[in-house]
Amino acid sequence: MSRKNVRSGLPAAPEDFYTPYSHDELAQSRKNRKLLTALNELDARLWQCVHFAENACECVDACEYTRALAYFKQLDIGDDFTPSSTNRMILRLRSEIVSTGEGNVPVTGRIRAFSKVLATYVQLLAEIHGTDDIIAVDRAGRSIVAMLTERQISCGDAETYEKYVEKTFDIMLKGLAGHFAKVYSHLLAKAEQQRESAKPKPAEPLVEAVKDVGKSLAEIKISVKKGVEKIAGKKRKGRKPKIKLDIQEAVWNIHERAGKLQSVRNMHPKGIATKENEFRYAKRE
Numbered sequence: 001m002s003r004k005n006v007r008s009g010l011p012a013a014p015e016d017f018y019t020p021y022s023h024d025e026l027a028q029s030r031k032n033r034k035l036l037t038a039l040n041e042l043d044a045r046l047w048q049c050v051h052f053a054e055n056a057c058e059c060v061d062a063c064e065y066t067r068a069l070a071y072f073k074q075l076d077i078g079d080d081f082t083p084s085s086t087n088r089m090i091l092r093l094r095s096e097i098v099s100t101g102e103g104n105v106p107v108t109g110r111i112r113a114f115s116k117v118l119a120t121y122v123q124l125l126a127e128i129h130g131t132d133d134i135i136a137v138d139r140a141g142r143s144i145v146a147m148l149t150e151r152q153i154s155c156g157d158a159e160t161y162e163k164y165v166e167k168t169f170d171i172m173l174k175g176l177a178g179h180f181a182k183v184y185s186h187l188l189a190k191a192e193q194q195r196e197s198a199k200p201k202p203a204e205p206l207v208e209a210v211k212d213v214g215k216s217l218a219e220i221k222i223s224v225k226k227g228v229e230k231i232a233g234k235k236r237k238g239r240k241p242k243i244k245l246d247i248q249e250a251v252w253n254i255h256e257r258a259g260k261l262q263s264v265r266n267m268h269p270k271g272i273a274t275k276e277n278e279f280r281y282a283k284r285e
Helices: 023-061 065-073 086-100 109-128 132-149 158-198 206-233 245-259 262-266 275-282
Strands: none
Touching: 023 065, 023 086, 023 109, 065 158, 086 132, 086 158, 109 132, 109 158, 132 158, 245 275, 262 275
């Protein structure tokens, strides 16, 4: 008769742990190991995606769309034929959930950890850029977690449950693919727009610039000429020039001649010709 701990349902003594699997227990354990292996692989991939998604969110917040696009590219789910793709891992988990059967998933902390990282990943995808597809992904993710944690049969039979599982996973895969395509296009457009705005504006051709300068100078000359002609055409009313121009010119010539004489320069202590001394010397003229 085996001894068991009444509270926990576990064997009471250490030696009672060391017992071989029965045939049924061994078959169930193998089935659980396959599911947990698929769960662990997808969990590890989702942790990588969370890392890239966090970096993409930070770049979007900083309006660094080129870097955000580089990080977001790492979130591509891939295809059915690439073993390391997220798509292939999701399909493998779907197959193992169907094989295990509704309500037969083992109770383990790995399921709780997987549920939290899946919810975190979906939330980060929505933060990068919201789309209708990510809403569908979120609903499908909640349903998948229910498959892993539900202990009550709700579909009625294995065939109905299998169809439900496949439909739910198809919605998730389709939503992830649609969300990736839309967000990729959005970030690409933002990055191109940012690159265009950062480019220096091309300088105007030199020939055109010279033409513009020549045109401006010609316009200025015409304006000045018109202004001079306008001023010259005006006559001062009630006033006559005090001294005629020929007299002014004669006086100027006298001053120039006097300024060149040494005797005029000697009249100044520093030996320079001043207008005053020139006038004194030539006042008779």
